[in-house]
Amino acid sequence: MNVLIVYAHPEPTSLNGSLKDFAVRHLAAAGHQVQVSDLYAMGWKAVLDASDNTAKPAGEPVKPDLDSKRAYERGTQSPDISAEQEKLRQADAVILQFPLWWFSMPAILKGWVERVYAYGFAYGVGEHSDSHWGDRYGEGSMQGKRAMLLVTAGGWESHYGPRGVNGPIDDLLFPIQHGTLFYPGFDVLPPFVVYRTGRMDAARFEQVSAQLGQRLDNLWSTPPLPFRPQNGGAYTIPELTLKEEIAPGQTGLPIHLYSK
Amino acid sequence: MNVLIVYAHPEPTSLNGSLKDFAVRHLAAAGHQVQVSDLYAMGWKAVLDASDNTAKPAGEPVKPDLDSKRAYERGTQSPDISAEQEKLRQADAVILQFPLWWFSMPAILKGWVERVYAYGFAYGVGEHSDSHWGDRYGEGSMQGKRAMLLVTAGGWESHYGPRGVNGPIDDLLFPIQHGTLFYPGFDVLPPFVVYRTGRMDAARFEQVSAQLGQRLDNLWSTPPLPFRPQNGGAYTIPELTLKEEIAPGQTGLPIHLYSK
Numbered sequence: 001m002n003v004l005i006v007y008a009h010p011e012p013t014s015l016n017g018s019l020k021d022f023a024v025r026h027l028a029a030a031g032h033q034v035q036v037s038d039l040y041a042m043g044w045k046a047v048l049d050a051s052d053n054t055a056k057p058a059g060e061p062v063k064p065d066l067d068s069k070r071a072y073e074r075g076t077q078s079p080d081i082s083a084e085q086e087k088l089r090q091a092d093a094v095i096l097q098f099p100l101w102w103f104s105m106p107a108i109l110k111g112w113v114e115r116v117y118a119y120g121f122a123y124g125v126g127e128h129s130d131s132h133w134g135d136r137y138g139e140g141s142m143q144g145k146r147a148m149l150l151v152t153a154g155g156w157e158s159h160y161g162p163r164g165v166n167g168p169i170d171d172l173l174f175p176i177q178h179g180t181l182f183y184p185g186f187d188v189l190p191p192f193v194v195y196r197t198g199r200m201d202a203a204r205f206e207q208v209s210a211q212l213g214q215r216l217d218n219l220w221s222t223p224p225l226p227f228r229p230q231n232g233g234a235y236t237i238p239e240l241t242l243k244e245e246i247a248p249g250q251t252g253l254p255i256h257l258y259s260k
Numbered sequence: 261m262n263v264l265i266v267y268a269h270p271e272p273t274s275l276n277g278s279l280k281d282f283a284v285r286h287l288a289a290a291g292h293q294v295q296v297s298d299l300y301a302m303g304w305k306a307v308l309d310a311s312d313n314t315a316k317p318a319g320e321p322v323k324p325d326l327d328s329k330r331a332y333e334r335g336t337q338s339p340d341i342s343a344e345q346e347k348l349r350q351a352d353a354v355i356l357q358f359p360l361w362w363f364s365m366p367a368i369l370k371g372w373v374e375r376v377y378a379y380g381f382a383y384g385v386g387e388h389s390d391s392h393w394g395d396r397y398g399e400g401s402m403q404g405k406r407a408m409l410l411v412t413a414g415g416w417e418s419h420y421g422p423r424g425v426n427g428p429i430d431d432l433l434f435p436i437q438h439g440t441l442f443y444p445g446f447d448v449l450p451p452f453v454v455y456r457t458g459r460m461d462a463a464r465f466e467q468v469s470a471q472l473g474q475r476l477d478n479l480w481s482t483p484p485l486p487f488r489p490q491n492g493g494a495y496t497i498p499e500l501t502l503k504e505e506i507a508p509g510q511t512g513l514p515i516h517l518y519s520k
Binding site: 046048050110156252 | 270271273274300306307308309310321322323324325359361362363364365366367368370371373374377397414416418419421422423424425426427428431432434435438439440490495498499500501502507510511512513514515516
């Protein structure tokens with residue numbers, strides 16, 4: 001299988017760097033093809049702007065979605081964008097690896113999503129009708145592929161627990177897991193999160209990397225998070241609200257999973 | 261009063277640009293001092309890296325938190341970072357204005373947070389003891405200042421409602437409002453969100469800007485979101501979980517507000 005790791009940490013000798021190296025070795029040893037987009041090493045351009053459409057006439061107003069659509073359709077995207085899209089097409093599984101900075105992805109990775117997820121590629125796909133509101137949330141260009149987050153956090157696991165002060169990790173990651181991975185059609189696996197990274201020694205790294213190795217071994221057998229498909233009948237269209245009879249009376253992020 | 265608007269949109273003639281211009285004019289007309297950090301116009305460097313500490317010896321491993329701490333303490337931060345910190349110090353209220361891209365801030369604004377929120381300035385502040393886990397979540401350098409998000413979204417309001425497919429807007433914004441604004445001590449006002457931006461005409465813009473004008477008039481009187489202070493007795497320390505007797509049996513993001 002082909003695995004793409006999109007990796008966002010500035011320091012190769014960091015915990016993140018070591019975990020990335022471990023993952024690459026482990027997957028390769030199991031016979032997989034591994035590709036790494038090391039965003040810092042690539043000098044990835046984080047900021048979406050007019051130059052992302054190489055055919056954009058100078059001085060014309062920037063319209064992020066329309067510019068993206070035109071560039072994607074006409075083949076005038078900046079080459080760094082189309083290269084990443086090609087890696088996504090070839091991948092059977094994608095791992096986004098990053099340290100949790102301010103409860104979200106580092107800017108460089110957010111900018112990868114914004115620029116690579118072109119209109120017509122990752123959004124604005126499929127028809128809009130009375131029964132189908134675009135190919136998204138369970139359908140789309142990434143359907144059939146798997147995705148997983150590999151995240152490190154300085155805080156304690158309890159700080160990110162169901163009643164932890166930071167908010168539950170699943171809720172904090174919802175905009176990423178549901179909003180950027182399930183959205184274009186990925187099956188999203190439970191995240192692999194390493195907490196309290198300031199307390200890492202050789203013994204714990206051994207333990208953590210063994211756990212990661214297991215997760216990588218099970219990349220194709222782990223059940224994905226049971227997010228509800230948007231067009232599968234659970235949501236009204238076009239309001240896109242969960243139908244009354246499903247999780248009746250409940251609100252919040254977890255209702256978008258089958259099990260709630 | 262001094263108001264800082266941190267603004268992240270590439271196009272001056274966009275809806276965001278028009279709302280920003282309106283806000284500046286409206287606040288100035290009311291006698292306030294307004295400063296705008298127009299991140300795209302400034303060519304803001306989005307990516308946190310070794311160069312953010314100008315005294316960092318070449319080839320030394322990048323340690324984002326330690327590097328930030330040293331640069332902040334020793335006055336060797338990149339000048340663009342210290343300039344933004346000075347704007348924050350002078351501000352009585354801060355507005356973060358941005359289009360919701362992939363259910364979060366644009367990368368350029370995320371990078372502003374990552375770089376400007378230095379260790380010792382916005383985190384790593386205050387003592388850690390049995391009763392106090394750092395000056396954060398209600399305490400910290402920004403205490404006494406107010407903050408508000410001004411956000412535009414292409415989707416419908418119902419898509420972001422309590423049972424909407426995207427997730428409730430309050431939950432999607434939690435990592436920003438709670439995790440980056442309440443964290444360093446801001447009083448966080450309810451966000452001003454404009455939905456369905458593709459359907460904007462002169463009449464609706466008139467209506468939306470009038471509503472925004474009201475919010476700006478009430479910037480100092482609107483009750484902030486009642487997030488619970490971390491060190492106020494609601495959380496166990498050091499586990500930082502909500503005490504059992506508060507919102508008993510409940511989990512999720514809304515329990516971190518008094519009213520839940």
